[in-house]
Amino acid sequence: MGAYWVKTPHWLKRLLPNELIxxxxxxxxxxxxxxxxxxxxxxxxxxxxxxxxxxxxxxxFFCVGENVSKYPEVYQQILDKGNNTGNHTYNHLNGWKTPNHVYINNIDKASKFIKSNLFRPPYGRIKLSQLRKLKHNYPEIKICMWDILSGDFDNKITPQQCAENVLQNLKPGSIIIFHDSEKSFERMKYALPQVLEYCKVNGLKMSSLPS
Ligand SMILES: [Zn+2]
Structure with missing residues (x-):
């Protein structure tokens, strides 16, 4: 993993296509x-x-279609507890490195498992042409980026640092990313309860993204 922004800069948000949330x-x-x-x-x-x-x-929960097919009962639990889900492609493809038809087909395949109009491109990497094609094929689609990256995937930071990444940048309206994956679990399992506790104490509501 190369360098990344914990807090998405305002100028970057403005520079990129305004379809991105x-x-x-x-x-x-x-x-x-x-x-x-x-x-x-x-x-x-x-x-x-x-x-x-x-x-x-x-x-x-932005799910990878392949993982939904492996763990359908875990997927169902997400929904049963009142959370919602989004499409994160079938094989976690990097849009910048994938031909458009392959990328779109992979999202179509995932959509058979994940019934949602929310989509997040893996690595945040999607070509403008792919974005336009998706908007054309799925007029209701919402392409959800983020405001704060916890960095839980980064094994060079401590669980405490991961929590700080979120707590130091959190504000009303923020979209925060964690990962429910093997490699992030050590940091996520420490940081998530800290963030939840902080929000509760400070009267912040924690909601699913509107679909
Ligand atoms: Zn991902």
Missing amino acids: WDIKNENHNTVYITFDDGPHPLATKFAIEQLEHYDAHAT
Whole structure:
């Protein structure tokens, strides 16, 4: 993993196509949006679901189609607990490195398992031509980026640093990314409860992304 921004800079948000959703301004100004990428995973996803339930929070899980086909019962638990899901392609493809027809077909394949109009491109990498094609094929699609990257995937940072990444940047409207995956679990399982606790104490509502 190369360098990454914990906090997405404003100039970058403005530079990129305005179809991309980076944060959500709601009228009450009291809601944050926690999201998880790359699941479902038997250990990490179940942990996340339990924590969310404990804090009366809901989140959005951007699932990899292949993982949904492996763990359909974990996928169903996400929904049963009142969370929602989004499409994250079938094989976690990098749009920049994938021909358009292959990329779109992979999303179509995932859509058989994941019934949602929310989509997040793996690695945040999608070509403008792919974005246009998706908008054409799925007029209702919402392409959800993020405001804060926890860095839980980064094994060079500590679980504490991962929590700090989120807590130092969190504000109403933020879309936060964690990962419900094997390699992120050590950091996610420490940082997620910290973030949930912080939001609860500070009166921030934790909701699924509007679909
Ligand atoms: Zn991903």
